[in-house]
Amino acid sequence: MTKDDIFQNLLQATQNAYRANLQMQAFAGFPSDVAQQRVMPHHCNCRDVFQGDSKLNSNRYADLQDAILAAGDVAHWRETYKGTEISDDFMDRFGCYCIIGEEAPFFSHSLRLWMVYMPAGLYYPWHHHPAEEMYMVVSGSAVFKRKGCPDEILSEGQTSFHTSNQSHAMETRDDPILCLVAWRDSFHAPPELTREPSLASA
Numbered sequence: 001m002t003k004d005d006i007f008q009n010l011l012q013a014t015q016n017a018y019r020a021n022l023q024m025q026a027f028a029g030f031p032s033d034v035a036q037q038r039v040m041p042h043h044c045n046c047r048d049v050f051q052g053d054s055k056l057n058s059n060r061y062a063d064l065q066d067a068i069l070a071a072g073d074v075a076h077w078r079e080t081y082k083g084t085e086i087s088d089d090f091m092d093r094f095g096c097y098c099i100i101g102e103e104a105p106f107f108s109h110s111l112r113l114w115m116v117y118m119p120a121g122l123y124y125p126w127h128h129h130p131a132e133e134m135y136m137v138v139s140g141s142a143v144f145k146r147k148g149c150p151d152e153i154l155s156e157g158q159t160s161f162h163t164s165n166q167s168h169a170m171e172t173r174d175d176p177i178l179c180l181v182a183w184r185d186s187f188h189a190p191p192e193l194t195r196e197p198s199l200a201s202a
């Protein structure tokens with residue numbers, strides 16, 4: 001399969017899963033202005049952790065999970081928290097690449113879409129960003145934490161909505177997790193770790 005075929009397959013599987021999920025559709029319609037663009041592959045250790053994770057298993061979104069895995073070799077893996085106080089272990093194991101947006105195979109003016117992966121036993125510290133956000137679980141499960149809300153354990157097909165600058169965190173236990181993550185409205189600012197003592201101890 002060519003790189004273009006891999007990315008077209010990824011776009012199709014992403015669109016199918018997105019459109020089949022009512023919460024994602026309610027958050028924002030799948031963009032109608034998606035355009036292909038060149039992306040330079042960028043590999044990180046997290047890509048190897050992701051590709052080798054035998055615990056990932058999706059029933060409802062198997063096509064999407066397979067397409068995300070297949071694009072792992074040609075994707076631009078992100079290092080969003082490089083240079084922050086976040087641990088090297090987190091940088092090595094937390095996986096994310098953009099599907100629609102900057103440094104991604106596709107672009108849209110109305111939506112950003114990423115894949116986010118965490119292996120079992122990883123903690124994603126509290127963070128926030130101006131964009132409103134929706135997580136959709138593709139496979140696995142994790143504890144989702146949102147400031148002002150009780151913790152929730154979410155699994156395949158379930159979603160979590162974050163309002164603008166609402167701090168959130170995530171923790172995997174025995175299972176890994178693979179999510180599709182959408183942003184709307186405010187794309188200008190990247191995520192920042194939240195420095196609030198009340199959250200840091202949570």
Ligand SMILES: [Fe+2]
Nearest residue numbers: 129133162191
């Ligand atoms: Fe977020």
